[in-house]
Every structure is written in structure tokens, then in C-alpha cells.
Amino acid sequence: MPIRAKEGRATKWLIEGDDVLRRSLMKRTEKKKDIQKERVHDQPLKTTIEANISDLKQILGDPDDLVVRYFTVGDKEHAAAIVYINGLIDTALVQNNILENLQTKTLELKEKEAVTLFDQLYREFISVADTEKSSTMEKVLSTLLSGGTVFYLDGISEILVLNTAGGENRSIEEPVSESLIRGPRAGFIEDIGTNAAMIRREIHDPSLRMKTHQIGERSKKTLAVFYIDGVIHPEILAEMNRRLDSINIDSAIDSGYVEEWIEDSFLSPFPQIINTERPDKSAAAILQGKAVILVDGSPFALIAPIALGNVLQSPEDYYERWMIGSFIRLLRYLGAFFSLFLPGLYIALVSYHQDLIPSELAFSIAATREGVPFPVVVEAALMVITMEFLREAGARLPQTIGQTIGIVGGLVIGDAAVQAGIVSPIMVIVIALTAIATFSIPLYSVAIAFRLIRFAIMIGAAIFGLYGIVLVYIMVNIHIVNLKSFGIPYSTPFAPTFKHDWKDLVIRAPLTTLVKRPSFLQTKDQRRGEKA
């Protein structure tokens, strides 16, 4: 169904961003939900094992990795079965704590009635911590598919679902995308249980809350929101839960799916939620009054709400001494400036405002450009796109070959291009400097956004010179002041101004002076340290 064309939709987009679009999408998904409800397997279970198992096999299509183990319990030899999917469970747990107990220790049981026997088994014989009774097919399915084991007893329509999820996990390693020189070395892995534990290990506060949601229509995935009750602003939390409940997708393969569903504006190049592989960074965000979202199967946690200042911060700013932290942060701001403006400025200066360049420099630029057949815009576009290719190729290839690409691409092609007279050496310097500056931005998703804006600035510079650059710059600012992250203006704490937050914005003041949590988050407990 196409999105309903509304009168003045195009203009609405400008104003409320994509809220209109989002709403119409939601309307669409609500309808879909109604249809799906009818398909859900919520019929009650039958009383015989045979009937139940054949129903189950029919729904699942009798997969080969579905293990059904029949056995008998008790003196009266009641038929029973456990069902699980091979590979998803912790085999040792199922063998030692379920099967062995049920087969050997129940021999003495004289119970005749299935109902009371079932109850006794639940209370005394099944030694799995996370066990509950249930009686719907839906529960059976969700348990099996998420690595649980289901216990059937003949003659009763109730079952036990046992959480026996296991299987292989990657071990905890140093995060690849955010390596630090100083700071904890641990990074999140794909398993949400381990990740949650890593956050809990950082924050021992009894007010630390973990609220789970199940998302995905076809594949239910666990998603957990972490926050500190009494610190986070309740409206932010309510809004976050509302948005998480509105997610309607088949499955969240990675936290990126969740991010795109719950962010404020998907028409913006700027991330309104930042992702991190680092438990320490997540914990610091939670302590500031933000919320952290973990999605099962993704090593990237989501941090929200954020503001513009956050995108250029790195945990290391806080681990090194404050002067060094501040210096590095200033350097990063400079890097961001170069990354955005350098190619655009070069284009504007060389093709429109040669008079601004000091005469000696102007001569040397003119000398190097001699024989270059293209206008400077084409030259720059050529180099920037080559740079993007190199970057993408380097990231995709195995690490050892990736380095070769860097050398072949960067050095050989760059040098050959200059020798062939296609580009000027100064252009190579400009582009290389831009690329290096981009690498100084700590978050990959922010660096991508900057790359996009750099193109816009280059186009502006090509059409209008410096005038074009400033117009694009103003447009980016307009976009930023209208952008929000969970209701918090993206441009804060610059505007709306929170002076206290400036201590931890462009510079990082000594920790001893950062006595308050960021004011822009409007936390309930405003002071760090002592408890209210």
C-alpha cells in the first residue's frame, strides 16, 4: 500500500521532519498487526504428547534439527518427552539437570494423577533455574526457537518451558571499531546476556533498571533498555518505550534496525542515536542520565538521547588527564572543520577568489595546476571519489590486503595521477589531509555524515564560491536547530544554552569541577557523586 498522499505533504516534511511520514507508516503497520493476530498460534495445547508433537512438527515443518526425546517418569511409567532444537541449547544442562533427574530420580514416585505428578516434577526434579509453566503453542514455539527446552507430560495440557539457551559465543575481545590507547579493553559481544552483565559489572547501583522488549514479528528478539531510575528524565524514558513498542519489523538483525525505527528524523544525515561497542562508554552514558539499548545479536549498543557535542567525544577524553583530553578534543573539532570544509574552501579559493590567497602561494598553486586539463571542481570530485573508493575497498578487504590497497591506491595512484598531469599535487595534499582529518572523528556513523555534508559544501563552493559555502553552512545549521533526539534539541548545549555543560563540550574540564550531570538531559538527580 503506498503511503497516503496528503495535501501539502512536501511542505510538512520540511517542518515536522518526518513525523508525518512516520505516522502514516505507523498507520500502515497497525493494520498489518490486526491481520497477523489471526495467524498467531495461540490455540490451547492438547492433552496427549503424540497430538502435541505432531502439531508442533506440522507448524515447524518437521525440521531435522528438532530433537524429540521420549521417556517415562515415575513408578507408573507416565509417558513424557522433552523437545529442543539441536545446537541452540546447552547440552550438558539438559542432560544433567533435566534428563538424568527425570529418568533416574523419579523411579520411586508412586503418583498416579498426571496433574499432581506434573506439579511435583516442576517443584522437585527439574533443576533449571529459569522454568515456568505454560499452556499455549505460541510459548512452545518462542521457547524452542530461542534455545529453550519444552517438557511434555502425557495426559495434561500444560507444559514446562525451560530456559536452556546455550551454544557457542564469541569471547570478549577488544572492540575493533573503537580502539583506545588507555581504557578498558573489553567490548560487547553478540550475546545480550553477556552484554547486560558487562553493564551491570560497571554499575552496581540498585537503581539501575533493565527493561526488556520483544521485537520482531517473525523472529522475536530481546531488546533491553538500561537506565538509572531517579536519574533519567521520565519523559525521555516514556518516549523511548513508546517508540520501541511501535517497532514493527520481521526481525532486528542488528541494532541498526532499531536505531532507524526509533530515531527522530530519518531524513537527517546526523545520527540522533550513537552506537558503541564499549561497555565503559555505555555505563558512562547511563550515569549521565541517558539510556542504553542492547539488542540481542548485536555487539553495538545504542545510546540516546544525544546532542551535537556528543558526536565528537571519545571515552579517552576522560581517561587521560584533562589537559590532554581537552587538547585532543580541540584537535578533533579542528579535524571536523577540515573534514567538512577543506575541499570546498580549496575549490572556492582557487576557482573564485584567487585574490584572497597570498600572492606567493597563489603562484605556486598556479604553477602546480599548469597542464591540469580539468577545472578544479572536477579535479576535486575525481580525487574525493577515488578516496571514497579506497576507503570502502580498504574496509571490506581482509586486513592484510587492506593495507596493500592503501599503499597501491594512495601512493601509487596518487603519484601516478600527479605525474600524468591529471591532478595537481596540492589537490592530492588537500584530499589526503581531508581524509586524515575524517579519521580523527571517533564515531564512524558521524564520519559518514560529515562525508555527505562535505559533498554538499563542495557543490555549494563550485556554484557560488565562498558565498555557496556559507549558504550550505547556514542550511546545515538550520537543519541542526530543527533536529531533535528524543525531544532534546540537537543543537543544545550551544543553543538552548546550558553554560555548565560547556565545561565538557569543546574542552574537558577537570573531573573535580564536573560536579553536575549534563543539564541538557534535565536529570532528576542533578549532582554527580553523593546521593539525593
Place this chain on the structure above:
Amino acid sequence: MKSFKYGDEKITDKEILIAVPSMIIGVGVLSLPKQITETTTAADGWISILAAGLFTMVMIWLTGKLAASFPNQPFITYTSTLVSRPVAMFLSFSYGVIGICLAALIMRTLTNIAKQYLFTQTPSEMIALAFLLVVVYAVAGSRAGLFRLNMMFFPIIFFITFMVLLFNMRWADPNNFLPVFQSDIRGYLNAATDSVMAYMGATIFLFYVFLVKQPEKTPKMLALGMGFPIAFYLIVFFLCLTVFGNVATSNMVYPVIELAKRVEITGGILERIESLFFVVWIMAVFNSTALAIDTSLLALQPLFKKVSKEKILFTISPIIFFIGMFPEDFKELQDFQSIFGIIATAYSYIMVIVLFIIMKVRGVGGSG
């Protein structure tokens, strides 16, 4: 516990404080020293600038006082209480027209300067259109966003201006001050009229005070904010005068940009920074234009209740463009500027005074 409210459409006193210089400082000041020195001798013009500034400060305080007496009421509502609904509608409509003309005027002046200092080849229409589109994009966004833009651009504008002024200090020749008090009264008056027009835009806050949640301190903030342009105009005037001298200043079209031209940063990457200064100045001009257009939106919206904000905006922006492109050359633009300036400023100040008197006589309005 403070509730989570700063993200909504309200504006704070701090934003009002910055909005005043953002509105007033625009293209006017770039040619102000020229206009002043045309009618006064030596540095005498500063008296006119100061007097006009103080006058505007009083007016902006009255504006704030008037609007703040009716907290959280838009212009049309409280003027209806004061002078009946039809008159209020007329006043509102006239403000809509003033806003449109003001925006057109600023846009055209900017275009002319850009043509003079940045590119001579590009047609004026393209320069103006690009600028206007960016402004429309800003006005189409949230109103609080405009004030946030003011806050974000203000430090940049302040910094570049400060640098230009600082680097010009060494050329300043105090002898250019002399002789003092040689101008005649007519000269002072002419200069003062020009200055009042350079401070144009003070009364737009009639429309904005209702966005302030608790406007008790707003009149004070407005008057305080007025201090920035006064100080800025005075400093700029003194520098132009001491650097260039009276006669030279009166012969330049935009003496302030010429100031930037003289800056030489030794070992710098840029040789002449007047283009750079002007480019940053576009941000200041942008702020003024955006607020002017937004004012006319605020003024026109209550008159056409069924029409959405965007529709009004998309109707008036072509009008702004055509009015702006109407003057054929620099001479016609100047005529347009002076006629419109006198009518608009006189009209709006008289209106504020009359409304204020009516409010006091009838004793309506809150405690302010």
C-alpha cells in the same frame, strides 16, 4: 525537579537578549559611517549614533513593556483588547507588509554587496534567489529554531568583527577626531535619522514576546540587548573615522567592509579577509532576514486563519523576491531604502507609543 520543557516552542530571556542584536545588526551598519560622515564633520556623528541608539533603546523597552503586559498573548489578541479588532487587524497586516519589504530590502542590499565584493559575473537574481531559499528553509522550520540559530551565529559574527576591529587598531589616527563639535544642528539631525534607520527592526519584538514564558524581565532584556548594536555601531564608526578620516569615509560605499580589506595577517593563509568578513557577515544578514520574514508570517497568520504557515510563506517569498529585484540600480535601491525606512520606522514607533499610551490610559493589561 525541572520538567522537560526547554525543547518546546518557547524562547528564553537569554535568546531574546541575543535576538535583538541579531535582528538589528545587518546590512545597515555596513554603510552607516558613510551616511553619518556625509552630514557631520570629523567624529561628531557619534553623538547622533548614541542619541539614536538611546532613543531606539527606549522604544524597544516600550515595545517589550507593552507586549509583556499581556503575557502569552499574541499581538493580534492584545491589540484587539486595546484598539478593537478591525484596527488590530489593520496594524497586523501593515506589519506583515513591513516585514516583507524589510526582508526584500535586506536581500537586495546583500546581493549588491555580494556582487561588488565576491562575484561580478553572476547575475543578481541568482545570488538573491539562493539566499532567499536558504532563509525560507529556516523560516519553514520551528520558530524556536530561529532563535537558536541567532545564538549559534552570534559568537562567530562577534569573533570575526572583533578580529577586524582589532587588526585595524594600528592604523587608527586620533587626529581624525578633530575638530570636535563643528557640525550644525541640521547635520546632527540628518545623521540621527540615518542612525535610527540603521537600528530598524526593534519593534518586531511586539510579535515575539508572547513566546516568552514569563516575560517580567523581557523589557529589560530587550533594552540590554540593544546595548550591543549601540556599542558596536559606535566602535565601528570611530574606527572607520580614525582609520580613513571623515572625507574618505564619506566617499566609500561600505566603509566597514573596507576596514576588513585593510587587515593583513602576517604569515596568514589568507591575504585579504574582506571576502571572508563579508561571508561571515552573511550570517548576520541571514538572521535579520529570517526574523523579518518570520515577523510578517506572525503578523499575517491570524488574518488568514485557515491557511497554513507554509502556504503563507510560499506565497510571500516570491513577493519578497520581486520587490527585492524591483529597484533597477544602486540609486533606486537607495531611494527605496530611505523612503521605506522613514515610513516604516515612523509608523512603527508611533504605533508603539500610541498603543502604550492607550494601555496606560485604559489601565488594561497584566502587571507586566
